[in-house]
Amino acid sequence: MPSYFTSLDRSIQFDATKMTKVDLVRGEALFAGLNCFEPGQSQAVHSHLGADKFYLVVSGKARIAVGEEEQIAGPGTVVFAPAGVPHGVSEALEQTVLLIAMAPPPRLKT
Amino acid sequence: MPSYFTSLDRSIQFDATKMTKVDLVRGEALFAGLNCFEPGQSQAVHSHLGADKFYLVVSGKARIAVGEEEQIAGPGTVVFAPAGVPHGVSEALEQTVLLIAMAPPPRLKT
Numbered sequence: 001m002p003s004y005f006t007s008l009d010r011s012i013q014f015d016a017t018k019m020t021k022v023d024l025v026r027g028e029a030l031f032a033g034l035n036c037f038e039p040g041q042s043q044a045v046h047s048h049l050g051a052d053k054f055y056l057v058v059s060g061k062a063r064i065a066v067g068e069e070e071q072i073a074g075p076g077t078v079v080f081a082p083a084g085v086p087h088g089v090s091e092a093l094e095q096t097v098l099l100i101a102m103a104p105p106p107r108l109k110t
Numbered sequence: 111m112p113s114y115f116t117s118l119d120r121s122i123q124f125d126a127t128k129m130t131k132v133d134l135v136r137g138e139a140l141f142a143g144l145n146c147f148e149p150g151q152s153q154a155v156h157s158h159l160g161a162d163k164f165y166l167v168v169s170g171k172a173r174i175a176v177g178e179e180e181q182i183a184g185p186g187t188v189v190f191a192p193a194g195v196p197h198g199v200s201e202a203l204e205q206t207v208l209l210i211a212m213a214p215p216p217r218l219k220t
Contacts, residue, residue, distance in 0.1 A: 004189055005176075005179065005187060008188055025190040028162060028193060030161075030164065052138060073115065079115050079116075082114075082138075101140060101142065
């Protein structure tokens, strides 16, 4: 049985060619993971039908957009994207790690 | 309309008499908040029927129990308590801030 305890630091992975997504927690109702960006990388604006999501900026600095709002967010900023509201990471200004949580969880690609 | 952006630091609240709970995000499907502990404070073991929860240790150090596991967890530790699995904070060893996320959200007390 996998442990209930994991380390965020050990899960961080960067890729020079694109932002990365790392799974941390995948339950029936709740998903958590990391999005890791090299400076200049981004995540296109998108929205999730019926799923709420939040970001916590763990480290770094990024321009994050939700709905009509856009802010430069640093460590400790929590960003909420309610179901259906477009959101994205316009640009990572530094090497940036975002914790994300999403409910219900995104479907696994098959 | 409230902003989609909030600061974790500005939400931290301690209480000398008991652990505190602070709401950060409350959506239809996803809740996030802070649990703040002074040294020696705890949260009794409990479980949520049908709701997944995770903790991220933001700062401090605490003994956290999930199922048969118990660990001393510091900053960056992610702890997953799947629906129905008993979990709690046995003791905060320092002033400790935990980010929690839960899906579906806990019911509001009326």
